[in-house]
Amino acid sequence: MIKRLSLILLLAGLGSVFLGLMLTYSADESLNQTASYYAEHTAKDLGAANIVTAIIVTYRGLDTLGEVTVLFLTAAIVGLVLAQAKRREPGRALPPAGELLLTGTRLLLPLILLFGAYVFIHGHLTPGGGFQGGAILASAMLLLLLSNPLQRFSHRLITVIESASGALFVFIGVLGIVYAGGFLDNRILPIGTFGELFSAGAIPIIYTLVGLKVGAEFSSMLVSLSETEEL
Amino acid sequence: MLVTIAMGCGFLLILIGLFGALNNRNILRMIVAFAVANTGVNLVLVSVGYMRGRTAPILNDAVPVAEAAARIIDPVPQALVLTAIVIGLGVTALMLAYAYKLYQTKGSLDIAKHSELKW
Numbered sequence: 479m480i481k482r483l484s485l486i487l488l489l490a491g492l493g494s495v496f497l498g499l500m501l502t503y504s505a506d507e508s509l510n511q512t513a514s515y516y517a518e519h520t521a522k523d524l525g526a527a528n529i530v531t532a533i534i535v536t537y538r539g540l541d542t543l544g545e546v547t548v549l550f551l552t553a554a555i556v557g558l559v560l561a562q563a564k565r566r567e568p569g570r571a572l573p574p575a576g577e578l579l580l581t582g583t584r585l586l587l588p589l590i591l592l593f594g595a596y597v598f599i600h601g602h603l604t605p606g607g608g609f610q611g612g613a614i615l616a617s618a619m620l621l622l623l624l625s626n627p628l629q630r631f632s633h634r635l636i637t638v639i640e641s642a643s644g645a646l647f648v649f650i651g652v653l654g655i656v657y658a659g660g661f662l663d664n665r666i667l668p669i670g671t672f673g674e675l676f677s678a679g680a681i682p683i684i685y686t687l688v689g690l691k692v693g694a695e696f697s698s699m700l701v702s703l704s705e706t707e708e709l
Numbered sequence: 710m711l712v713t714i715a716m717g718c719g720f721l722l723i724l725i726g727l728f729g730a731l732n733n734r735n736i737l738r739m740i741v742a743f744a745v746a747n748t749g750v751n752l753v754l755v756s757v758g759y760m761r762g763r764t765a766p767i768l769n770d771a772v773p774v775a776e777a778a779a780r781i782i783d784p785v786p787q788a789l790v791l792t793a794i795v796i797g798l799g800v801t802a803l804m805l806a807y808a809y810k811l812y813q814t815k816g817s818l819d820i821a822k823h824s825e826l827k828w
Contacts, residue, residue, distance in 0.1 A: 485732060489727060496723070505760055516766075527768045555806070556806040603767075702806070
């Protein structure tokens with residue numbers, strides 16, 4: 479009882495702090511200095527239509543490399559923690575998945591993969607990008623696992639895709655030091671016509687690599703979690 | 710108005726998430742509660758970047774390059790939240806993996822059974 483009461487008191491205190499923050503908050507009328515720099519210079523300097531993508535891939539590209547590294551670490555730790563789990567062979571056969579799920583999987587799987595690839599290749603033009611596209615790719619894996627929970631994926635293939643795209647990401651970043659202004663500079667390739675698919679220098683390539691890497695990492699987490707399933 | 714609704718929902722989700730995390734004894738429920746609180750934080754951050762009468766920070770026919778600074782909302786919180794969502798997913802996956810290991814050691818997901826770190 480006293481526990482519940484202190485919990486409610488804590489939440490009420492926190493809630494009043496939030497309420498104070500919300501009531502005194504007033505939205506800015508114009509962009510601050512950083513944001514207006516991004517708004518004015520993105521199209522001219524980088525050729526990317528999506529300013530969020532330009533910030534993530536180029537202006538703050540190093541942070542994205544760190545973020546991808548954090549994801550890699552997470553996938554590695556999940557794999558490590560769950561690898562020691564006992565993998566029992568299924569004691570009984572699973573009932574077959576329903577016809578709807580099986581046909582739906584066959585029909586949707588290529589479309590989902592295609593949509594994921596579309597989202598990360600068009601990251602510099604439309605809302606979306608490598609992280610979103612990678613998550614969509616991994617959702618295709620999730621659908622496969624739903625239709626057949628005993629499905630096993632090749633860990634080697636996932637590792638190869640993941641490490642190859644990670645290494646290429648860093649390599650393109652180093653190319654930026656040599657041929658353009660700095661690490662992860664996208665102007666190692668011509669900027670092209672604004673708004674075209676082949677524009678914005680190296681941004682589509684980097685975001686494709688990020689998409690593949692994130693997709694592989696999410697898939698490896700899903701696979702590690704699904705392999706712990708005891709039947 | 711819109712920004713108040715979004716921000717209020719965000720703060721509410723944070724409070725609901727904290728309540729769930731502190732009130733439940735089942736580890737899986739605590740993980741779900743943390744995910745809810747995480748969503749709330751993201752919602753608050755995005756709503757801070759909102760500005761009345763402006764549009765998404767994507768330049769196209771509707772937002773000419775020359776008027777970009779006067780027509781788009783702040784892109785920085787959006788980039789920040791994109792990062793936060795991805796890291797939040799990683800944290801959730803880690804919590805689930807550890808929950809599985811905890812379940813293996815004690816055969817229970819009740820937090821009261823795991824008393825090694827209690828003082």
